[in-house]
Amino acid sequence: MLTKRGVADSVNAPRMKILIVGSGGREHALTWKLRESQLMTEIYCAPGNAGITQEAECLQVDLSRPSEILDLAAQLGVDLTVVGPEAPLVAGVVDEFERAGLTIIGPNKAAARLEGSKIFAKQFMQRHRIPTARFAVAENFDEAVKAVAFLGLPAVIKADGLAAGKGVVVARSQEEAEKTLDQFMRQKTLGAAGERLVIEECLSGEEMSFILLTDGRGSFPLPPTQDHKALLDGDQGPNTGGMGAYSDDAILGDSLRGDILRRVVAPTLGGMAAEGISYRGFLYCGLMLTEAGPRVLEYNVRLGDPEAQPIMMRLRSDLVELLLALGRTLGAMDAHWSPNPAVCVVLASKGYPGQPETGQVVTGCEAAEAVGGVKVFHANTRMENHQLLTSGGRVLGVTAVAEQLGAAIQRAYAAVGKIHFEGMQYRKDIGAKGLKHLSPGRKSERPRHRGGHSASPKL
Numbered sequence: 001m002l003t004k005r006g007v008a009d010s011v012n013a014p015r016m017k018i019l020i021v022g023s024g025g026r027e028h029a030l031t032w033k034l035r036e037s038q039l040m041t042e043i044y045c046a047p048g049n050a051g052i053t054q055e056a057e058c059l060q061v062d063l064s065r066p067s068e069i070l071d072l073a074a075q076l077g078v079d080l081t082v083v084g085p086e087a088p089l090v091a092g093v094v095d096e097f098e099r100a101g102l103t104i105i106g107p108n109k110a111a112a113r114l115e116g117s118k119i120f121a122k123q124f125m126q127r128h129r130i131p132t133a134r135f136a137v138a139e140n141f142d143e144a145v146k147a148v149a150f151l152g153l154p155a156v157i158k159a160d161g162l163a164a165g166k167g168v169v170v171a172r173s174q175e176e177a178e179k180t181l182d183q184f185m186r187q188k189t190l191g192a193a194g195e196r197l198v199i200e201e202c203l204s205g206e207e208m209s210f211i212l213l214t215d216g217r218g219s220f221p222l223p224p225t226q227d228h229k230a231l232l233d234g235d236q237g238p239n240t241g242g243m244g245a246y247s248d249d250a251i252l253g254d255s256l257r258g259d260i261l262r263r264v265v266a267p268t269l270g271g272m273a274a275e276g277i278s279y280r281g282f283l284y285c286g287l288m289l290t291e292a293g294p295r296v297l298e299y300n301v302r303l304g305d306p307e308a309q310p311i312m313m314r315l316r317s318d319l320v321e322l323l324l325a326l327g328r329t330l331g332a333m334d335a336h337w338s339p340n341p342a343v344c345v346v347l348a349s350k351g352y353p354g355q356p357e358t359g360q361v362v363t364g365c366e367a368a369e370a371v372g373g374v375k376v377f378h379a380n381t382r383m384e385n386h387q388l389l390t391s392g393g394r395v396l397g398v399t400a401v402a403e404q405l406g407a408a409i410q411r412a413y414a415a416v417g418k419i420h421f422e423g424m425q426y427r428k429d430i431g432a433k434g435l436k437h438l439s440p441g442r443k444s445e446r447p448r449h450r451g452g453h454s455a456s457p458k459l
């Protein structure tokens with residue numbers, strides 16, 4: 001158990017035992033931020049990773065079993081549980097906690113279908129006129145081939161269910177499309193997740209992650225971020241879980257922000273409410289900013305990873321207070337954000353996103369953190385015989401904050417230069433797209449993120 005000195009001892013301070021569920025860079029960032037809270041007295045993470053053990057006591061749990069997570073929280077007597085990844089949410093962990101009367105942050109099973117089923121999400125958007133790509137649902141191979149012919153190439157092929165970042169393929173040729181459909185639907189490479197598909201038109205534009213904290217009535221936008229999904233520089237190569245992200249208010253001007261709130265956020269929250277579904281927690285709208293306006297590519301029912309890392313670096317308010325305001329006083333909360341941009345560069349293992357090599361010795365994390373304004377968030381790491389080892393595809397998220405985006409990028413890469421493990425791969429252009437938002441003409445009118453209000457229009 002890691003406690004915050006002073007808080008537990010003072011007579012009137014509320015005692016807040018906190019459990020973070022998950023094991024990636026996002027959960028490390030959440031744990032790091034929650035640990036700073038004045039309300040925190042004990043902090044746990046399940047299952048966590050080698051970096052998180054520096055900030056919280058890590059305990060084993062099977063993330064696919066909501067009842068196991070509930071048992072752990074009950075045994076520990078935690079007051080607040082925060083769920084990082086989608087799988088426990090889609091499996092209904094929030095419903096289990098609510099039945100047991102325990103406080104947990106995240107949407108319930110019905111609401112989590114926005115991420116758990118792409119077909120549900122697309123049909124929901126259609127019902128509520130939320131702008132998105134044209135699409136068709138395919139129940140078998142022949143229907144899928146017809147849908148590709150109808151929508152044209154390139155075609156975006158999406159598995160209906162959760163597929164750990166492997167369920168979306170942008171097929172540029174007929175051959176690639178049919179190969180993907182064969183793999184998903186006949187060879188069942190994704191299991192049940194790929195038995196039904198969404199086929200959709202390919203959109204072009206810049207992508208943006210617009211994430212909010214909401215209790216279904218009020219909503220609280222977090223600063224805008226951009227993820228880098230492709231493995232290689234210049235958005236080349238296969239899709240990954242995300243090779244880096246940056247957060248800078250300059251991504252989002254006032255009129256675009258208003259457009260997103262009006263055309264995407266309001267009908268999404270209104271649509272959920274109209275269908276009798278209460279949505280509480282983080283809601284991630286993955287957008288394509290097309291010439292015709294923003295289009296929703298996907299919903300996630302949680303914070304993004306690696307978007308959470310720069311977002312948490314910029315948050316100045318007490319995260320526990322913000323989370324406890326859900327369902328109570330969210331609209332009245334005032335969050336403070338650093339105006340400074342933040343950048344997270346993901347260091348991945350050789351072979352990622354296919355078969356990552358693991359068990360490599362990692363060195364240099366302390367030297368990296370000695371670079372000012374840098375925090376190294378761990379993802380797939382473990383300790384063995386006092387050595388830090390890689391244990392999966394995405395290993396570390398080196399995150400830096402600075403007054404200007406260019407300086408934050410420089411800091412992040414200076415810190416990356418201190419870290420070594422065999423086969424380490426990373427993109428060299430994280431944040432570069434953001435620099436073009438900062439042309440001299442735009443710099444003076446650079447927007448400031450306003451996070452303190454229930455910013456969605458009346459529903």
Ligand code: AMP
Binds near residue numbers: 156168201
């Ligand atoms: P998703 O999980 O649906 O966000 O898809 C993963 C990635 O695939 C996105 O971040 C985009 O880079 C790409 N993608 C998804 N849908 C489309 C689309 N309709 N047009 C172009 N690219 C897309």
